[in-house]
Amino acid sequence: MRPINARIIDIVNETPTIRTFFFDTELKSENIGQFAMVWVRGIDEIPMALSYNNAITVQKVGEATSALFDLNIDDSIGLRGPYGTGFTLPENNKKKSEVLIIAGGVGAAPLAPLAEKMSGNQGTNIKVTTILGARTESELLFESRFNNSGMLHITTDDGSCARCGFVTDVLSELDLDQYDMIYICGPEIMMSCIFDILQSKQCLHKTEFSLHRYFKCAIGVCGACCIDEEGLRVCKDGPVFRGTRLQNSELGKYKRDSSGTIVPCY
Structure with a gap:
């Protein structure tokens, strides 16, 4: 194309x-x-x-x-x-669904339109709760979009706005059984920590993570964005993956640069 x-x-x-x-x-x-x-x-x-x-x-x-x-x-x-693939909405198997969105930094970009769509602004009627994190107050992204879509928890690394700490601090305090789906996008170190928490609570089956990797063709041909161990192509099989597909993967450990060399994720 x-x-x-x-x-x-x-x-x-x-x-x-x-x-x-x-x-x-x-x-x-x-x-x-x-x-x-x-x-x-x-x-x-x-x-x-x-x-x-x-x-x-x-x-x-x-x-x-x-x-x-x-x-x-x-x-x-x-x-x-x-x-690529996008986020999937909760299965319509009950009258009222509830979802949790966890966004960090510029990872809020693909999640803000998702929150708006599910909250009813674009035709559905799902209860949305968001945890939005940033390094500092001035770096909070799309705060008003998330706030208009449902309940919003804010964390900042330096405590300049709302709660001082990380999105994982709020996540650890929530009853995750109430949510039908959990959506995550942000820095990989953040997503890796969230992955560990959700795995320990046996929630990976209802999670979706949006990954970022180096792309060349973007249509699944060149293999530059394949992730270990399964060889999933982030551009074609992702960038959104169900949490269960990322078990035993390179998530939070390493990625590859434009030459294919392994480099740390953070």
């Missing part, structure tokens, strides 16, 4: 390090949680989660994202996708 040309029509500064770029074209995503390949001309093509149907939310962390931050309204990039 060749990239389509997308013109930037608006740029929103979400935090000091995170911006949302809105485009003049929408990507018709079948499931929330899918990703698009973003071509920054002359620099690189990188995967980005869709935070709106016509927007990506980007944290400035490397060469390609820094180049994105240099773009202005009316500049353009290339987009292809959406690709």
Whole structure:
């Protein structure tokens, strides 16, 4: 699939390090949680989660994202996708479902539209509880979107807003039996700690994790994003995985760079 040309029509500064770029074209995503390949001309093509149907939310962390931050309204990039698997909604086997969303940092980007859809803003009626974490108050992402979608717990590493600590502190205090599904996206060290807690509570069967790995083709051909031990392709079999599929995997241990070399996750 060749990239389509997308013109930037608006740029929103979400935090000091995170911006949302809105485009003049929408990507018709079948499931929330899918990703698009973003071509920054002359620099690189990188995967980005869709935070709106016509927007990506980007944290400035490397060469390609820094180049994105240099773009202005009316500049353009290339987009292809959406690709991969998205989040699944709870099975409709009872009158009222309850879900838990756990978002850390820019991992809130694919989870905010999920919270909005499930809370009834886009046609369903599911009780949503979110744990939103960030390093500091100024880095909290999409707080209002989660707050408008249901109950919201906030944690900051430095205690500058709400509870001082980590999302796992709140998670450990909740009765997880009440939730039909649990959705997680954020830094891998955070997801690894959450995975261990949920595994110890025998909840992995009702969890979905959104992973980030280095992508090249994004359609499951090249194998650059395969994860050990099963060889699952993050671009095709993911990026959203049921927790039970990640048991005994490399999650939280290591990943591979553009050359295929193993590097620590954090």
